[in-house]
Amino acid sequence: MATYFLQFFSSMAFATIVLGFLVMFFVWRFLMNQRRNSNSPPAVPGLPLIGNLLQLKAKKPHQTFAKWAETYGSIYTIRTGASSVVVLNSAELAKEALVTRFSSISTRKLTNALTLLTADKTMVAMSDYGEFHKMVKQYILASVLGTNAQKRNRCHRDTMIENTTNCLHTNVRENPLHPVNLREIFKKELFRLALKQALGKDVESIYVEELGTELSKQEMFDVLVVDPMMGAIEVDWRDFFPYLRWVPNKSMEMRIKRMATRKFAVTKAMIQDQKKRIASGEVIDCYLDFLLSEAKTLKDEQITMLVWEAIIESSDTTLVTTEWAMYELAKNPKYQDRLYREIQEICGSEKITEGHLPHLQNLSAVFHETLRKHSPVPIIPLRYAHEDTQLGGYRIPAGSEIAINIYGCNMDKKEWDEPEEWKPERFLVKGNGSIDLFQTMAFGGGRRVCAGALQAMLNSCTAIGRFVQEFQWRLKEGEEEDVDTVQLTTHKLQPMQAIITPRDGA
Incomplete structure (x- = not known):
C-alpha cells in the first residue's frame, strides 16, 4: 500500500510539473502575442469563430464600417471567419495604402464569385499588379480610355448624348405629365457607346451558337452587364472559411x-461577328x-475577357453617378437653378459640348459632390498584405486583408462638414484652380488609379449639363426619401422618377 501511494504521489507530482510547464508555455505564448500585437489597430469585438460576420448581415458593409x-477610429480590424481584415476609413489612410505602401499590398483578394466571373483576374481592373496588368492597361488606354483615344471617340459620345436628350423630348411630347x-433611357445609350468603342459598331441582336439562341439588345445587356454585376456581390460563406472549401455549395456555384x-x-x-467584318477589308x-x-x-480567352470588361465598365458606373446627380438636382431646385444660370452664361444659345466643361465650375462641383456622397464603388475590392507593413502607424502583419472604405472616407466628419448633406459648393474653386480628381478617392489612386476616370467625367458631366440645359427637373411626389440602394453597392434600388419640363428654346 505504501508503494502504491508513493507511485501515485510521484505520478501526481510529475503531472503537476508537466501541467506547470504547459501553463508557463501558453502564458509565454500569450505574452509574446500580446507584445507582438501591442501596436496593432483596435479590434471590433466579435464572436468566436465567426468574428464580426453577424454584424454585417444587413449587406451594407460600407455603412457599418x-x-x-x-467608435474605433479610422483604422481598425475585424474578423470575417478565418480572415483578419484591416478597414480604412479616411482619405489619408487610403492614400497611404494605395501609394506609400502599395508594394506590400498590391495583390487582389477575390471572392469565389469574382474569381469565376473575371476568369481568375484576367482583366485590367481585377488583375494583380505586374507585367500583365501594365500591358493590358496600356492597351485600353491607347485604344479607348486615354486622352488621344477620347478625342478619336468623341463622335460616339456626342451621338450618345444627342440620342438621350431626343428620347427625353419624345417622352415629354407623348406623356407630358408622366x-x-x-435610367432606362440612358443605360441603353451608354450600352450602345460601349459596343461601338469595344467592337466598332452597335449590335441590335446576336445569334450565340454556344447557347443555341438569338439574343435581343436587352438580353445582351442583361447577360453582359446586369447578371455579372449581381453575381459579383453574391456571398459564398466559404469565402470566410477557406478551410471548408471542400464543402459543396452547388446552387451558388x-x-x-x-x-x-x-x-x-x-x-x-x-x-466572331466583328472578325468577319475586319476580314472583309472593312x-x-x-x-x-x-x-x-x-x-x-494574348490568348483568345484573354482577348474575350478584355473586350467584355470594356463593355461592362463603360455601361455601369457612369449611369450610377449621373442618375444620383439628377436625383439631387431635382431634389434641390436652388442648385439646379444655379447650374442652369451658369450654363446660360457660358454657352448662350449653343448646346453644351465637352469643350465647355473646363469653364463650367458649378457643373464640375455637382459631379464631384455626387461622387463623394454616392461613391459608385463604396469599397475597393480587397487587397492582400503579402508581407509585414505599416498603416497609420500600426503594424499590419502579412496575410491581413485590406478594405478601403471609400464611402467611409467621404463620410469622415473630420474631413467633411455635414458629410451626409449634398453640397456642391464644397468643390467650387476660385480663379483658374482645378479640382483634385482624386479628392473623393472615387477613382482610387497611385499605380492602380482607374483607367476610365477621364471618360466617366466627360460622359457624366456632359450628360448632366445637357439634361439641365434642356429641361427643368422635379421629383415625382414621394421620391425625396427613396434613397435605398442595392445590397453591397450604392446603386439606387429603384429608378429615379422625375417630371421634366422643356425649357424655353430647348
Whole structure:
C-alpha cells in the first residue's frame, strides 16, 4: 500500500510539473502575442469563430464600417471567419495604402464569385499588379480610355448624348405629365457607346451558337452587364472559411458558372461577328481591332475577357453617378437653378459640348459632390498584405486583408462638414484652380488609379449639363426619401422618377 501511494504521489507530482510547464508555455505564448500585437489597430469585438460576420448581415458593409469608425477610429480590424481584415476609413489612410505602401499590398483578394466571373483576374481592373496588368492597361488606354483615344471617340459620345436628350423630348411630347425613367433611357445609350468603342459598331441582336439562341439588345445587356454585376456581390460563406472549401455549395456555384459561361459565349459571338467584318477589308477603329493587331501575346480567352470588361465598365458606373446627380438636382431646385444660370452664361444659345466643361465650375462641383456622397464603388475590392507593413502607424502583419472604405472616407466628419448633406459648393474653386480628381478617392489612386476616370467625367458631366440645359427637373411626389440602394453597392434600388419640363428654346 505504501508503494502504491508513493507511485501515485510521484505520478501526481510529475503531472503537476508537466501541467506547470504547459501553463508557463501558453502564458509565454500569450505574452509574446500580446507584445507582438501591442501596436496593432483596435479590434471590433466579435464572436468566436465567426468574428464580426453577424454584424454585417444587413449587406451594407460600407455603412457599418463608417459607423464603427466613429467608435474605433479610422483604422481598425475585424474578423470575417478565418480572415483578419484591416478597414480604412479616411482619405489619408487610403492614400497611404494605395501609394506609400502599395508594394506590400498590391495583390487582389477575390471572392469565389469574382474569381469565376473575371476568369481568375484576367482583366485590367481585377488583375494583380505586374507585367500583365501594365500591358493590358496600356492597351485600353491607347485604344479607348486615354486622352488621344477620347478625342478619336468623341463622335460616339456626342451621338450618345444627342440620342438621350431626343428620347427625353419624345417622352415629354407623348406623356407630358408622366414621370420619366432616366435610367432606362440612358443605360441603353451608354450600352450602345460601349459596343461601338469595344467592337466598332452597335449590335441590335446576336445569334450565340454556344447557347443555341438569338439574343435581343436587352438580353445582351442583361447577360453582359446586369447578371455579372449581381453575381459579383453574391456571398459564398466559404469565402470566410477557406478551410471548408471542400464543402459543396452547388446552387451558388452553378449560378455563377452559368453567368460566366453565358457572358463569355455572348462576347465571343460578338467578336466572331466583328472578325468577319475586319476580314472583309472593312476599316474598324475599335478596341477589338487594336487587340487583334497589337496584342499578339494574348490568348483568345484573354482577348474575350478584355473586350467584355470594356463593355461592362463603360455601361455601369457612369449611369450610377449621373442618375444620383439628377436625383439631387431635382431634389434641390436652388442648385439646379444655379447650374442652369451658369450654363446660360457660358454657352448662350449653343448646346453644351465637352469643350465647355473646363469653364463650367458649378457643373464640375455637382459631379464631384455626387461622387463623394454616392461613391459608385463604396469599397475597393480587397487587397492582400503579402508581407509585414505599416498603416497609420500600426503594424499590419502579412496575410491581413485590406478594405478601403471609400464611402467611409467621404463620410469622415473630420474631413467633411455635414458629410451626409449634398453640397456642391464644397468643390467650387476660385480663379483658374482645378479640382483634385482624386479628392473623393472615387477613382482610387497611385499605380492602380482607374483607367476610365477621364471618360466617366466627360460622359457624366456632359450628360448632366445637357439634361439641365434642356429641361427643368422635379421629383415625382414621394421620391425625396427613396434613397435605398442595392445590397453591397450604392446603386439606387429603384429608378429615379422625375417630371421634366422643356425649357424655353430647348
